[in-house]
Amino acid sequence: MDPASAFMSGPRMTSKSPVEEPATSAPLSSGPLAGLRILELGHFVAAPFAARLLADLGAEVIKVEPPGGDPVRQWGEQVNGASLWWSMHGRNKLSISLDLKKPRARDIVLGLAAQCDAVIENFRPGQLERWGLGAEALRRVRPDLVIAQISGYGQNGPHRDRPAFGVIGEAVGGLRYLTNRSDPTGEPPVRVGISIGDSAAGLYAALGVVAALWKRDRDGRGRTIDVALSEAVLSLMEGMLPEYGALGKIKQPTGSAIATAAPSNAYPTADGAWILIAANSDPLFRRLAQLIGRPELADMQKYVGNAQRVRNAEELDGIIADWSRQRPSREIFDELDGASIPASFIYTAADCAADPQFRARGMVREVVDPLHGQVLHAGIVPHVPEDPGSIRWAGPALGEHTEPILRDVLGLGAAEMNDLRREGVI
Amino acid sequence: MDPASAFMSGPRMTSKSPVEEPATSAPLSSGPLAGLRILELGHFVAAPFAARLLADLGAEVIKVEPPGGDPVRQWGEQVNGASLWWSMHGRNKLSISLDLKKPRARDIVLGLAAQCDAVIENFRPGQLERWGLGAEALRRVRPDLVIAQISGYGQNGPHRDRPAFGVIGEAVGGLRYLTNRSDPTGEPPVRVGISIGDSAAGLYAALGVVAALWKRDRDGRGRTIDVALSEAVLSLMEGMLPEYGALGKIKQPTGSAIATAAPSNAYPTADGAWILIAANSDPLFRRLAQLIGRPELADMQKYVGNAQRVRNAEELDGIIADWSRQRPSREIFDELDGASIPASFIYTAADCAADPQFRARGMVREVVDPLHGQVLHAGIVPHVPEDPGSIRWAGPALGEHTEPILRDVLGLGAAEMNDLRREGVI
DSSP states (O other): OOSSOGGGGTHHHHSSOOOOOOTTOOSTTOSTTTTOEEEEEOOSSHHHHHHHHHHHTTOEEEEEEOTTOOGGGGSSOEETTEEHHHHHHTTTEEEEEOOTTSHHHHHHHHHHHTTOSEEEEOSOTTHHHHTTOSHHHHHHHOTTOEEEEEESSOSSSTTTTOOOOHHHHHHHTTOGGGSSOSSOTTOOOOOOSSOHHHHHHHHHHHHHHHHHHHHHHHHOOOOEEEEEHHHHHHTTOTTHHHHHHHHOOOOOOOTTSBTTBSSEEEEEOTTSOEEEEEOOSHHHHHHHHHHTTOGGGGGSGGGSSHHHHHHTHHHHHHHHHHHHTTSOHHHHHHHHHHTTOOEEEOOOHHHHHHOHHHHHTTSEEEEEETTTEEEEEEOOSSBOTTSOOOOOOSOOOTTTTHHHHHHHTTOOOHHHHHHHHHTTOO | OOSSOGGGGTHHHHSSOOOOOOTTOOSTTOSTTTTOEEEEEOOSSHHHHHHHHHHHTTOEEEEEEOTTOOGGGGSSOEETTEEHHHHHHTTTEEEEEOOTTSHHHHHHHHHHHTTOSEEEEOSOTTHHHHTTOSHHHHHHHOTTOEEEEEESSOSSSTTTTOOOOHHHHHHHTTOGGGSSOSSOTTOOOOOOSSOHHHHHHHHHHHHHHHHHHHHHHHHOOOOEEEEEHHHHHHTTOTTHHHHHHHHOOOOOOOTTSBTTBSSEEEEEOTTSOEEEEEOOSHHHHHHHHHHTTOGGGGGSGGGSSHHHHHHTHHHHHHHHHHHHTTSOHHHHHHHHHHTTOOEEEOOOHHHHHHOHHHHHTTSEEEEEETTTEEEEEEOOSSBOTTSOOOOOOSOOOTTTTHHHHHHHTTOOOHHHHHHHHHTTOO
């Protein structure tokens, strides 16, 4: 079985303009996952993000979209009726448009699944079954299929049928409670600013799919990867559960500080900016004390050791702020950088885009998008220097690959495709 | 080659009490990654978290610790001098204590690496080379080794030598700027409350390791996985870069709202709690409008379609808040839940611990820890129902497995171990 079918050298090479790549770039379809084919039955963020991670690492991803397209095509800022986010969110994928409410669409999905290594989906639990596309049906055509299912609360349990978006998963997982000042003064905790619950779930799903495929190659069996947004978040909560269980301690928001390490905070500067300083180890703190002209602090009992500094963090932060407040942020940063003390400005989009380190590593790069011209994308994570993958194309038009997929993967002819089009299946 | 050595049935079975598992539990060492052996040269959060994710899925992880132990053993709340976080952070791992400054420790690490599938490390770039443990040395003893390296800014580029912690990566990746109110009034943006930059980097590293091992089994070649905290964060920033590149738009903090979807916010309740409601699709909004006794809203031009609702979100949020403010949160939640509208309370640690869904799925469970008795852990993500992995033991004591590892993996005898101990190597 060769999962990298002849199709991969078909539309892939011709349907899109070449993409600017950094010098380390490898040939098309490079990346450690080249040779895998993934079927995405996803929408919004979590499942499409999981599939994109795999596509960035070289997998071929076939994304099934409803006739109206993935809603993210309309999210955020638009140019010419197409969202800029989509340019990145949909990149490296093949788009086939299918109306899953039609029975013949189901047959097409089953035909595709038979030729895929994994399916990734994030419909409400039970929805695929209602379309005749549940795990049993999928495994009938592909017994060793890996099936990843992302949902708000998981595929079983008393709350499995509750609907959820990322913000809900973030709240239920315990994260949202913490994004607040230590004295909230009647304001709710802020959102993280991105759909972190969706992204975390997508990362876990991608990890699970590859782990299951590694094992499939050894024992020939498919596996199910069941990821809940709420659980993906809960898994990141560090000592929250053990500390509650043993001590009844309810982890509290701490504003811009860290409850477990000091000094680490955002400090004011003379030009009105904030600078982050993380000098939370004994040698780092000694260097910082020296730098701010208070070397004696490093030997004071109340500041020796992280635990003592945490206990006296407010006072310590005040001393550091008294120093930083009188200096311009650039000067502060340069001094800290010179002393190898972890520090940074709080980057905006513009700072990220201009950052020489991101540029040098291809983490901020221009990608040619037929709809938008040059578009700024984040690069591929993780870097795999021997086999780096590539941004082969930007998010495709809805159904851009419907015909080549039906022709090259399923072997359909022009007449059959006309029928499907007439019936509104594709 | 049988990566699951005889050692796996050695200390693993006897050194720890059995652990309570949910009914779906499989035998010891289950999980899709059973059969892999990983060497962790990690400390703090990112690399240890990556290795724990693999251990949770069944891999054998050997964690090398300095004589003082991983600093996380001292982070957060302690009982009997041991941190509760460590119980979870170190679980499912074997701990060997080695002073890497001693040349004989280097030989031991090389001996272990020769019998491992992958190494995961998060020292400053160049540190392993200084110890004679760089990629070249490691691959001399194990040519197909996968090597994952996590750092603040990456293994090359102009900023590679800058030190960083999670908070720095979060700021440089553009996340920290967003965790603020839309009118910050002189306050810095809050920290997310967890080391999300470390966790995201750990997830990417785990994904990269398994992807590289999947490919190694096909082409026999090792690969390097180079993950930067800042890049792991930047990769999650959704439309931020494309929108800045095309329109010069700098993504701004939006407090508890979402810039791209409405209505979705935290709303006040009569009992002083906040409730999250995410009714940001046409059918959801229609149901919400009905529920709050304002069905006509769903047909008003300014609220039809997500884009229009986003434009008029503040007014819309005011209408919803007027409704929610007069009702107790429990009643609101039950009504929303009954109408299948995504909603939730903002969970604290106590809410997470008591949640019936988490309990039903084994995502909150008691684990026996010899140091602490029963400790509350988060379960394993992702769920793999056919092959779920297990929590085999809680975070081990420092060096708890030094002797069995040296004996069973490297074949050292008692005399050699005494030498090593006398020389302070182990």
